[in-house]
Amino acid sequence: MSSRIITWLRAALLACVVGLAGAPAWAAGSAEAAVAATAADGGLIQPGNNAEAFRSARRGEHQSITFAAPADRMLIQSEGQTWRMWRNGPITQWGGWLLAAVFVALVLFRLIRGRIDLEGAPTGRLIERFNRVERTAHWTLAVTFVVLALSGLTLLFGKHVIIPLIGYDAFSWFARLAKNLHNLTGPLFFASTVVFVLMFARDNVWQAIDALWIRKAGGLLTGEHVPSWRFNFGEKTWFWIGVVILGLLVGATGLILDFPGNGQTRQDMQLAHLIHAGGAILFIALSLGHIYIGTVGMEGAMDGMKSGYVDETWAREHHEYWYRQAKDATPARPAAPPRAAASATR
Amino acid sequence: MARMKFLCDAERCIECNGCVTACKNEHEVPWGIQRRRVVTINDGVVGKEKSLSVACMHCTDAPCMAVCPVDVFYRTEDGVVLHDKDACIGCGYCFYACPFGAPQFPQEGAFGQRGKMDKCTFCAGGPEADGSDAELEKYGRNRLAEGKLPLCAEMCSTKALLAGDAQTVSDIFRERVVRRGGAGAEAIGWNTAYGSGEQKREQTRGGDK
Amino acid sequence: MNALKWMLPLMAAAALSACSEQPQVVSYEAGHYSGKPDSRPWESAAYGGDKAAWQSDMRARARKQTEIGRMPE
Known part of the structure; x- marks a missing residue:
């Protein structure tokens, strides 16, 4: 329990430090990454790197289903994990x-x-x-x-x-x-x-x-x-x-x-x-x-x-x-x- | 033999929904329950459309198991997540927690009356005696006990959906990836199903930009 | 009143016993589970407990899912 709190504190501290020192650089970097990912579609610039494909899959955009299952149009429902962690x-x-x-x-x-x-x-x-x-x-x-x-x-x-x-x-x-x-x-x-x-x-x-x-x-x-x-x-x-x-x-x-x-x-x-x-x-x-x-x-x-x-x-x-x-x-x-x-x- | 897994090859799935239908038929699932579904990403966008068949993924750290207030879930020695319908109270917590929308309920009534949760069993039945009528009625057929694999995967027309021991499934997939782009065996998939003329050229053009 | 005096600490202890709980992830040990026991697939009538035979059958069955080697190159 205490080790988890320490991990949280460490993560929060790290986030603060990164946020203060690298905010502009980070923002520019992520914008670049987004552009690159769009252009490359997760394949050409970094062959074999599927990270962006998985990120977009979890965002659930542009996903559809033919058979009726209104709640389950998405491939992955990420909110469930948040709910579980809180509950x-x-x-x-x-x-x-x-x-x-x-x-x-x-x-x-x-x-x-x-x-x-x-x-x-x-x-x-x-x-x-x-x-x-x-x-x-x-x-x-x-x-x-x-x-x-x-x-x-x-x-x-x-x-x-x-x-x-x-x-x-x-x-x-x-x-x-x-x-x-x-x-x-x-x-x-x-x-x-x-x-x-x-x-x-x-x-x-x-x-x-x-x-x-x-x-x-x-x-x-x-x-x-x-x-x-x-x-x-x-x-x-x-x-x-x-x-x-x-x-x-x-x-x-x-x-x-x-x-x-x-x-x-x-x-x-x-x-x-x-x-x-x-x-x-x-x-x-x-x-x-x-x-x-x-x-x-x-x-x-x-x-x-x-x-x-x-x-x-x-x-x-x-x-x-x-x-x-x-x-x-x-x-x-x-x-x-x-x-x-x-x-x-x- | 340690771990049963599903694997769906997005390069091959043609969204025929055969797996969905096969599952419904094999297990005689109640009306309104769909243990497996096919999700399409970028439907209608040429060159970017991909489909995947999803059901219970039999997670190692299964969220349904973690949140179930009555502890009905269990994992078999082969890594299949099963549940005991007799003890299920129909609270719907597994339905909130599951990332893949696997848990299904026969009803959606007032006062939270949902009935007993139903989900993919990897064709491994439930706690009832293997092959019994009670098991068939509650959980569907127990194909694993008959030495068969899940029907959805076994009857998949393009062999996009694979099921079985993780080692064997990943071996098959690795062989396939190594040969991908070649002729012959690799012919099954998109091009077989939808032809390779105009569409193929558009795909290439789309990828070049 | 006297009964209350020794019952209160007891009730407090009972109420506190819930607090030692760790994260609610079920620690599942293969084959052990608090609920209804289930037989394993190789214990069915078809295999009669022969785990090795079941495993080799499953592997053979899984290998049938690949078409490589079944078609002319």
Whole structure:
């Protein structure tokens, strides 16, 4: 691995040196070579040198085919190699490291910082944080996301992680399930992302108090509670970078891959796949943080999405401005639904 | 005997597409699948037109094998790249990676429903029992097990397409190149197929400029 | 909670195990492969495992592809 990096660096350095010192000479040289190649057609000046013939063959110009095979008019499809190097190289390797690093970071965070508990005692009075429609939108997105993430990771890493564990035949069955789940769930994920973005964009715009959250790094390490409106800057980052940019990008490229035969070429699909896989890895890495803080990382965070109601203490500590506003707008409900009350006081 | 290879002689291929047809017929391939194709370069440009027959080239570092998420590909001891259709999930990654457009899919449906990948097997079948009906149905005929070479090459009318052990194939090609330009045996090819009158003179003129 | 404490490092180790992977080129050893095993061409009914006979037949067959020597010079 390190030797390859060194080779790359060396190549980059060489390219810089050649580029700086020999740019004009090189340009003139290549123009000359092109002229020579045209005149000689790869044969007369340098007999037996077929390099230009192969270069032109790989460019795929002036190639045709009589029998219908629209995607394969060309002799050699060089882009496939680029796609392979990216997919098997950085996306698999760096992507794998990134996910592992985020996971380890979360474990360390949990061990050092522990769970983020409520400081005050729960009041038992509940405030509505997410209504039924919002929760449905969130959980549709969440369930499709998890299905897609797990099946996608299976297709990317399964060959190396799962085949040694469960064997070739069982994995093939498993991978077929993963591929079909992935392809069938994908469009639903895209649609629910669009709905979700429209639904939550208004509360995720920049608000002045977010500067305080950035200055104090959310109080994640100090344990200080930073006031915010309905969503703090951490949630907004996840919303805009995660759901909006990566979600829509991964969803749209996924649609290109999921419905072949609608005019997209093989090269379009290769590019779409690289963006899809790379974006998805980043998306999954970010989602680990979101899932952590929403479940085991913070006391009471799950209640808002589970029952729709949060305890007043939780609201005051984590979203103070929103708490004041929401309390004035709708009087707190003393008689809460029993299930919600149980989970809030747990 | 180490390595099976295809070699197509661009000086001889006359784009008759006989290899394509022979392959389709021999292996009873499904409708829409074309394991072999003939690509023409500079079609219609006198003196510069060349055709080549391409199929799976049975690469040593096969890209399909490297990207397959379920590892269905394997290389035989003779260097033939084969695959196990039972385990294929139809993801299409081999189709993205292959430089020669060899992997083919019977469908191109919504939600990525492609069916099982099909490609040239060098007439060596697949993992099913040699010569069995299951093998014929999934992968086509296993000519190698019968002591025969791929049909596309064996029936090539101008002997442009050669197949077999790399050593033998390159020996044949070397003998041919040494004699190229001569008469007699070298007569098969362009001039036999299309005549050598006006066209030949134009070729020479085109080459002189 | 206690179970969580010893499970987390275990899960981390499991997640990390993927990272030691080298480039995903299958290291293929002749005749060995994780998938369905295939018989070799000379193990067919026609040859019954006689590799030498199969090889010489293949060579002879390949030589038939050249017309040199078959035509008058």
